[in-house]
Amino acid sequence: MTVLETAHAQPVPRLVDQFELGLDAPICLTWELTYACNLSCVHCLSSSGKRDPRELTTRQCKDIIDELERMQVFYVNIGGGEPTVRSDFWELVDYATAHNVGVKFSTNGVRITSEVAAKLAASDYVDVQISLDGATAEVNDAVRGPGSFAMATRALENLKDAGFSDAKISVVVTRHNVDQLDDFKALADGYGATLRITRLRPSGRGADVWDELHPTSAQQVQLYDWLVANGERVLTGDSFFHLSGLGEPGALAGLNLCGAGRVVCLIDPVGDVYACPFAIHDTFLAGNVLSDSGSGTGFQNVWQNSDLFRELREPQSVGACGSCGHYDSCRGGCMAAKFFTGLPLDGPDPECVQGFGEPALARERDKPKSSVDHSRTANRKTPSGPIPLPLLTVPPKKFCNESPV
Amino acid sequence: MFDPDLRWRLHPQVAVRSESFGALLYHFGTRKLSFLKNRTIVAVVNSLPDHPDARSACRAAGIDDASQAPYLHALGVLAQSTMLVSGQGPAADYPAEDLGDDE
Numbered sequence: 001m002t003v004l005e006t007a008h009a010q011p012v013p014r015l016v017d018q019f020e021l022g023l024d025a026p027i028c029l030t031w032e033l034t035y036a037c038n039l040s041c042v043h044c045l046s047s048s049g050k051r052d053p054r055e056l057t058t059r060q061c062k063d064i065i066d067e068l069e070r071m072q073v074f075y076v077n078i079g080g081g082e083p084t085v086r087s088d089f090w091e092l093v094d095y096a097t098a099h100n101v102g103v104k105f106s107t108n109g110v111r112i113t114s115e116v117a118a119k120l121a122a123s124d125y126v127d128v129q130i131s132l133d134g135a136t137a138e139v140n141d142a143v144r145g146p147g148s149f150a151m152a153t154r155a156l157e158n159l160k161d162a163g164f165s166d167a168k169i170s171v172v173v174t175r176h177n178v179d180q181l182d183d184f185k186a187l188a189d190g191y192g193a194t195l196r197i198t199r200l201r202p203s204g205r206g207a208d209v210w211d212e213l214h215p216t217s218a219q220q221v222q223l224y225d226w227l228v229a230n231g232e233r234v235l236t237g238d239s240f241f242h243l244s245g246l247g248e249p250g251a252l253a254g255l256n257l258c259g260a261g262r263v264v265c266l267i268d269p270v271g272d273v274y275a276c277p278f279a280i281h282d283t284f285l286a287g288n289v290l291s292d293s294g295s296g297t298g299f300q301n302v303w304q305n306s307d308l309f310r311e312l313r314e315p316q317s318v319g320a321c322g323s324c325g326h327y328d329s330c331r332g333g334c335m336a337a338k339f340f341t342g343l344p345l346d347g348p349d350p351e352c353v354q355g356f357g358e359p360a361l362a363r364e365r366d367k368p369k370s371s372v373d374h375s376r377t378a379n380r381k382t383p384s385g386p387i388p389l390p391l392l393t394v395p396p397k398k399f400c401n402e403s404p405v
Numbered sequence: 406m407f408d409p410d411l412r413w414r415l416h417p418q419v420a421v422r423s424e425s426f427g428a429l430l431y432h433f434g435t436r437k438l439s440f441l442k443n444r445t446i447v448a449v450v451n452s453l454p455d456h457p458d459a460r461s462a463c464r465a466a467g468i469d470d471a472s473q474a475p476y477l478h479a480l481g482v483l484a485q486s487t488m489l490v491s492g493q494g495p496a497a498d499y500p501a502e503d504l505g506d507d508e
Contacts, residue, residue, distance in 0.1 A: 015440055018426050025422070027429065027438065072422040074431035074438070100420065102433050124418075125433055 022262040022313035025071035026303065030277040031267045033061070033089065034081040035374035038110050038386050041133070041144045043172060043213060045278055046268070047204040048081040049376035054270040056290075058088040064267065064289060065092070067299050068101045075102030077129075079277070081269065081374075084111035090119075097125040104129055106170060108148060109155025110386070117155075117162035129168040129196065130155050135183035139176050143213075147386050156191040167193040168235065172200050173223060174213040181226050185234070196235035197227075199242070202340040202350070203278040205375060207367060210341065217358075220246075220351060227252060242333035242349045245326030258335055261286065261312035265303065268372075273302045275312060278336035281370040284308065319346025326354060342367040407481035409473075411491045413462075414454040419488050421451065430488055437486050446479055453480075453489070 036051035037044070056064070068076065076096065083089055084107050096103050104127035112120075112128070120126055130152050134140030137149035159167045169188045171177065177184075181197070188195040202210035215223060224246040227236065231253040238259075244252055260276035261284075267273055271289040274280055286306035287293050295305045303309060321332045333349020341350045342365030348356035415421065418434040427441040428450075441447045448466045449459075456462040459480055463473045483489045 015426070015442070018424075023424060027431075072420065074420060074422070074429075074433075075436070100433075102431075102436070104436075127436065 016257050019257060019259065019263050020313070020315075022309065024304065025300070026073055026265055027259075027263045028075045028077060029068075029073060029265050029267060030077045030079060031064075032079050032081060032269055032277070033083040033092070034086050034269050036085050037080055037082040037108075038085065039082065039108050039145050039148055040376055041131075041148075041205070042209045043133075043143060043174075043200060043204075043206040044375075045201060045203040045206055046079075046081065046280055047370065047373040047375050050374045051081075052269055052374060055086075056269065056271050058091065060271065060290065061088070061092050062095055064271075064299055065096050065099055065101055068096075069099040071300055071303075073101060075104060078103055078105040080106075082108055082110060093126060097123065103127065104168075106131055107155070108144070109152040112155035112158055114158045114162060117158040117164055120159065121162040121164040127166075127168065128159065128164065129170045130159075130193075131170050131172075132184075132187075133172050133174065134177050135180035135187055139180065142176070143172075143174065145386065151386065156193060159193075160191050165192060167191065168196045169193050170196045170198065173197050173215060174200055175215050175219060176213070178215050178219045178223055181223070181230075185230065194235060195233075196237065198237045199239040199334070199337075201278040201334065201336055202367075203336050204280060204370065204373075207340050207369070214351065217351075217353075217355065220353065224252075224353075239334075242330050242337070242351055243353055244329035245353045249329050257331060260284075260335060261309040265309075267299065273299065273306070275308065276336060278334070279339070280372050281339070281368060283339065283368070284336075317346040319344065320356070321346070321348055324348075324354060324356070339368065341365065407459075407477075407484040407489075408491070409459040409477050409480070411459070412454070412457055413459050413480065413484065413489045413491050415450065416487055416490050421447075423447070430483070432486070432488055435487060437488070439483060439486065439488055441479075446476060449476060449480070450483070450489075 032046055034051055034055055035046065035048045037048040040049055083105055093103050102125050106129045109130050120128060132140055132152045133143045134149065140149040156167060169184065171184055185195050200206060200210065200214050220243060224243045227240060228247060228251050240252060241257060260279065265273055265275055266277045267289065268280065273286045273289060275284040275286065286308040287302035289299045289302060291297065293301060293305065295301055318327060318332065321327045333352060335345055337350055338345050341361060343350055343360050348360060350357040350361055416432060419430055419432045422429045427443050428447045430439040430441065441450060445466055449462050452465060453459065453462050456465060459477060460473065463476050468476055480489060
């Protein structure tokens with residue numbers, strides 16, 4: 001993100017401080033359109049798989065877009081689940097862009113045929129982000145399931161052939177792919193795409209595999225060094241601010257603060273609003289766009305009036321991190337990472353670069369489980385490969401009764 | 406290059422959102438976000454098309470010639486990222502920006 005340093009007549013608070021107090025509207029937000037997914041990635045932050053029968057209707061989605069337009073939310077990051085399996089997906093994308101809400105959507109590539117790629121290439125307002133968690137099929141498919149590497153690269157091929165410029169390749173950095181960062185970059189360059197790497201969170205099914213998949217402390221240093229050397233050409237969603245303490249302030253590109261409930265949030269497929277995409281748990285549920293909270297209905301009401309978001313915009317307790325000289329750069333790390341590993345929210349991040357996370361992780365912990373789980377299989381750790389997806393035109397009648405979508 | 410003696414305007418794909426600290430600017434084409442950190446610079450940016458050149462826009466916002474340097478610098482930064490375009494209105498490609506972390 002570009003921070004424009006302009007003249008000030010008198011000293012004003014730093015932007016980071018302004019943002020921690022929250023804005024009247026999010027700058028952007030993540031909107032998971034469906035919990036339905038053809039894949040079952042082991043680290044899925046939203047535990048997706050089966051469609052939720054309470055999924056918002058086309059009309060309800062358009063009402064949200066109308067509200068986002070009024071609030072001047074500049075763009076939405078659409079995800080899921082696999083958002084393109086909604087039968088009204090393209091209708092909603094077109095509706096959003098026609099109403100001055102930009103769209104970036106994340107996909108595993110399942111629907112990015114050459115026809116779709118050609119349509120996308122014709123729009124200036126839609127960004128496409130293809131998820132890939134290994135630079136080779138072997139590494140990728142171990143996390144995302146058999147055939148998923150081929151599916152993603154076919155989509156990238158189609159986009160390139162259609163002349164779609166600057167697709168994003170989105171990689172969650174793990175213990176097994178951290179050595180492939182240069183390979184990812186080369187892969188992205190080959191498709192005329194931009195590489196985007198983000199942090200693995202212990203959210204959703206990620207909680208089950210985080211211990212085995214999160215980068216070791218040596219790998220975090222390696223990742224940090226790579227980011228400092230390559231950061232200008234690589235996107236990160238500002239997700240590595242917990243590593244800021246490894247070097248000089250400002251060495252990592254980006255805004256590097258937790259924007260949860262302050263400048264970003266998540267709308268889930270049933271209209272529940274959470275503080276961030278990595279926080280699908282009752283503790284971080286601010287409200288629902290459809291229900292009357294007592295002060296009204298709709299997204300704007302949740303954003304501006306929910307008790308949770310108001311609390312997040314208050315100065316936060318620094319706790320055990322208060323005496324650490326790096327607090328100003330990492331701000332205590334990621335709330336969701338702490339919460340889902342069972343660490344106190346006012347203590348160090350589980351991947352604290354000063355090493356304060358490790359002893360905390362070694363103590364007995366109670367890891368909170370989310371009640372929101374749309375996983376298809378009982379055995380969540382073994383991805384079973386792509387599932388053929390019929391398009392649904394009406395929601396299933398019973399809760400989670402539809403397999404797979 | 407930013408020439409303060411030319412007429413400037415916001416790029417047609419740029420949206421301005423007022424904030425308590427100033428304003429947010431978002432460019433739908435380049436997907437870049439910028440921040441205007443006080444209201445004077447917001448007033449200058451919004452009034453650019455009404456003035457024959459950037460210096461006059463600053464003067465009209467109450468910034469005398471001796472105090473204009475930081476404002477002109479800010480406008481230059483905006484011009485560099487094509488948030489602002491001059492009469493001729495070029496549009497170069499810049500890397501997309503990224504906020505809002507997801508998988």
